[in-house]
Amino acid sequence: MSRGDIKKHFAxxxxxxxxxxxxxxxxxxxTIYIVMSTCGLASGAAETKQxxxxxxxxxxxxxxxxxVGCLGHCYAEPLVVIxxxxxxxxxxxxxxxSAARAQVLVRSYLEKGDPVFKYVLGATEENDLIPALxxxxxxxxxxxxxxxxxxxxxxxDIYQYVAEGGYGGLVKALGSAPEEVxxxxxxxxxxxxxxxxxxxxxxxxxxRAAGPxxxxxxxxxxxxxxxxxxxxxxxxxxxxxxxxxxxICAYAIGANQAHVYVRAEYPLAVKTIQQAIKSGEQLSxxxxxxxxxxFNLEVIVFQGxxxxxxxxxTALIHSIEGKRGMPQHRPPYPVEKGLWGRPTVxxxxxxxxCLPSIINRGAEWFRSIGTEESPGTAIFSVVGNVNxxxxxxxxxxxxxxxxxxDVCGGIPKKKSFKAVxxxxxxxxxxPESFLDTPIDxxxxxxxxAMMGSGGMVVMDENSCMVDVSRxxxxxxxxxxxxxxxxxxxxxxHLLNILDRITKGEGREKDLGLLETLSEDIKSGSLCGLGxxxxxxxxxxxxxxxxxxxxxxxxxxxxxxxxxxxxxxxxDLEKCARGCDVCVGCCPVEAIFTTTGxxxxxxxxxxxxxxxxMVVCPPEYDAVEKVSPPELAPIIERSxxxx
Amino acid sequence: xxxxxxDGEERAMVEEITxxxxxxxxxxxxxxxxxxxxxxxxxxxxGAAMEMVAExxxxxxxxxxxxATFYNQFRxxxxxxxxxxxxxGTACHVAGGDIILENFERxxxxxxxxxxxxxxxxxxxxxxxxxxxxxxxxxxxxxxEGHIQPSRVEGIFVQFQVEREREEREKAERESGE
Numbered sequence: 001m002s003r004g005d006i007k008k009h010f011a012x013x014x015x016x017x018x019x020x021x022x023x024x025x026x027x028x029x030x031t032i033y034i035v036m037s038t039c040g041l042a043s044g045a046a047e048t049k050q051x052x053x054x055x056x057x058x059x060x061x062x063x064x065x066x067x068v069g070c071l072g073h074c075y076a077e078p079l080v081v082i083x084x085x086x087x088x089x090x091x092x093x094x095x096x097x098s099a100a101r102a103q104v105l106v107r108s109y110l111e112k113g114d115p116v117f118k119y120v121l122g123a124t125e126e127n128d129l130i131p132a133l134x135x136x137x138x139x140x141x142x143x144x145x146x147x148x149x150x151x152x153x154x155x156x157d158i159y160q161y162v163a164e165g166g167y168g169g170l171v172k173a174l175g176s177a178p179e180e181v182x183x184x185x186x187x188x189x190x191x192x193x194x195x196x197x198x199x200x201x202x203x204x205x206x207x208r209a210a211g212p213x214x215x216x217x218x219x220x221x222x223x224x225x226x227x228x229x230x231x232x233x234x235x236x237x238x239x240x241x242x243x244x245x246x247x248i249c250a251y252a253i254g255a256n257q258a259h260v261y262v263r264a265e266y267p268l269a270v271k272t273i274q275q276a277i278k279s280g281e282q283l284s285x286x287x288x289x290x291x292x293x294x295f296n297l298e299v300i301v302f303q304g305x306x307x308x309x310x311x312x313x314t315a316l317i318h319s320i321e322g323k324r325g326m327p328q329h330r331p332p333y334p335v336e337k338g339l340w341g342r343p344t345v346x347x348x349x350x351x352x353x354c355l356p357s358i359i360n361r362g363a364e365w366f367r368s369i370g371t372e373e374s375p376g377t378a379i380f381s382v383v384g385n386v387n388x389x390x391x392x393x394x395x396x397x398x399x400x401x402x403x404x405x406d407v408c409g410g411i412p413k414k415k416s417f418k419a420v421x422x423x424x425x426x427x428x429x430x431p432e433s434f435l436d437t438p439i440d441x442x443x444x445x446x447x448x449a450m451m452g453s454g455g456m457v458v459m460d461e462n463s464c465m466v467d468v469s470r471x472x473x474x475x476x477x478x479x480x481x482x483x484x485x486x487x488x489x490x491x492x493h494l495l496n497i498l499d500r501i502t503k504g505e506g507r508e509k510d511l512g513l514l515e516t517l518s519e520d521i522k523s524g525s526l527c528g529l530g531x532x533x534x535x536x537x538x539x540x541x542x543x544x545x546x547x548x549x550x551x552x553x554x555x556x557x558x559x560x561x562x563x564x565x566x567x568x569x570x571d572l573e574k575c576a577r578g579c580d581v582c583v584g585c586c587p588v589e590a591i592f593t594t595t596g597x598x599x600x601x602x603x604x605x606x607x608x609x610x611x612x613m614v615v616c617p618p619e620y621d622a623v624e625k626v627s628p629p630e631l632a633p634i635i636e637r638s639x640x641x642x
Numbered sequence: 643x644x645x646x647x648x649d650g651e652e653r654a655m656v657e658e659i660t661x662x663x664x665x666x667x668x669x670x671x672x673x674x675x676x677x678x679x680x681x682x683x684x685x686x687x688x689g690a691a692m693e694m695v696a697e698x699x700x701x702x703x704x705x706x707x708x709x710a711t712f713y714n715q716f717r718x719x720x721x722x723x724x725x726x727x728x729x730x731g732t733a734c735h736v737a738g739g740d741i742i743l744e745n746f747e748r749x750x751x752x753x754x755x756x757x758x759x760x761x762x763x764x765x766x767x768x769x770x771x772x773x774x775x776x777x778x779x780x781x782x783x784x785x786x787e788g789h790i791q792p793s794r795v796e797g798i799f800v801q802f803q804v805e806r807e808r809e810e811r812e813k814a815e816r817e818s819g820e
Contacts, residue, residue, distance in 0.1 A: 074775030226731035229772035305713030
């Protein structure tokens, strides 16, 4: 079928999309975009939407409410963009729009034309009246390629995606030979975004060459890393871009079946992608004889049941086959013998979502972004101790310093930067001296961390590196599938050692043992989970050895984090007479009144939750935390007060 | 071994599962989807339910149990009326999620994964709910609550207590009105 015929099939869909967009532009009715992805909803977006609806009907104002996906600015949720065409103002983005603010916005802006400047985050386009979002570092240092439309279109409306050029890549791909598509992806240098960075084009070529069997594509959306949520955001905010990529990949390798493996813990993502598949099939952009060609693609959603190891491709395939998700020895690689024994390409959500724009704008354009070896962008979920946490998409090669301090606003409360943990349980902790490391697959691996899933946790001076390593080991130890002895038992022992160090029971030889055991686990494990599980321990040992030594030798936690090694006490000089806040908030009644109506902590009862420190009024600031616990002055509680 | 007497609740569950199973193809690939839909409906997988699934797919019950226990999603005890899921993802851990979990545990006198004997409350720890920017996070029934403080735990129980008392009062009023 010729390129012209495919375009002819696509033209009516494009016209309908253009008509709908035009209608919205010209009818003069204001549009309210509300971010309604999981993080928006957690911050109360549903209540905000309801408040808008009630206020609008109460005032009899006509306005369109459009639920959109995530913009990535989690610190400012719930976000709302109001496009009020007759006001003479550009579309305005508002932050932290609670139900009460929603009512104010309807009353002041939509009814009276006053845009309520104190709630404004910025305008979405350049103008003379309101500072534009593009002028803020958070916006202009980012380079959005995968997340370009996230938060700007309604994920449930396929026409909005088409109006932004959506499915154009698929049309173009279908008009070329599959080999040409593969060649284009190879030239683009796209590397798998799942973490390991294997060249996507090469994987496809291997699959295409793997015999006459029908091939299968699997989209890996089993985002198990605690601390990364970009795959979920893409599924919730722009599912069609992913489906378009999936169709391009399927066409290129010769597959007629695609599976989207998404975590069952992401109910909204599951619902959104299922709805998107349905609307794609209705317009014959998916399903049978796509755009009038002989290319068919059945897309099936499989809900993963929560096993971190299923992010590994062979384990994921076992899981779809209804077995325990355990990895197997490779070769044979899935590209030769994968799901149900057929050649299978497993690609990450971000990899597939890159495809439409590469096909549309060409491999050269893609190569012009990022670095020579790692072209394109990287998406990170930057969380922890930063001022502006959220999802950030930056060009590969950007330095960690730019990302943390410029894009995400640095460390809050004037505390100092201590470390950044990249790549989740498989990655490592990098200290300040690595802040100028460029972010790309190879540089990060060299530094001892890894790109991984893109989880990035920034830690300030109050984070204990030993505790963080213990945390990750606790996670990987639970998630080890148990196939390889080194991973199953080795991680258990690592965890035991770290446990005793954080409890102040560490022994001198533990530090050496941690290191040798880590190396053994790395070489004795089959899959990525075991091979990378000791990374957090190894990097923190390398860069923060002094903290381990303080725990082992002095039984002291320098960051005042490990609870067995810290104690709270109340400074009697500072404590106010008669203020009872700490007594009321203590969950275990460990705080009692001592001489002169001042308060003291019963160390035997204290569970070290730190609540008294939080509630103590700043003008007294009397609660102190110390390590080792012996430093806390002991005030005896008289028996009758117990 | 004699089959223990099923109580009303279990009998209803067995009936519903019997009615549901024929929708699923008898192939191994449907095992996880079947278990998921049983759990969605009944909130947990009972021994009897897993045996029925094994029979439907002509595999051994131990195989079904093996798969079910491999994945974190599946539960083998009935959860409480109110479920607390405390997130212990990386960001929540750094922000003190373990303290929140401990507060729930202390308050209810049960450990994570357990249900109170009156089946009113259950606590679970979850790896990550993906709201890291709001850490620490807990999911109370179906609502995600961000920036949760240890004292908020107390508040949640007071809220449920007030709600329960109101329900009881209303029920009593209705009954006396009739």
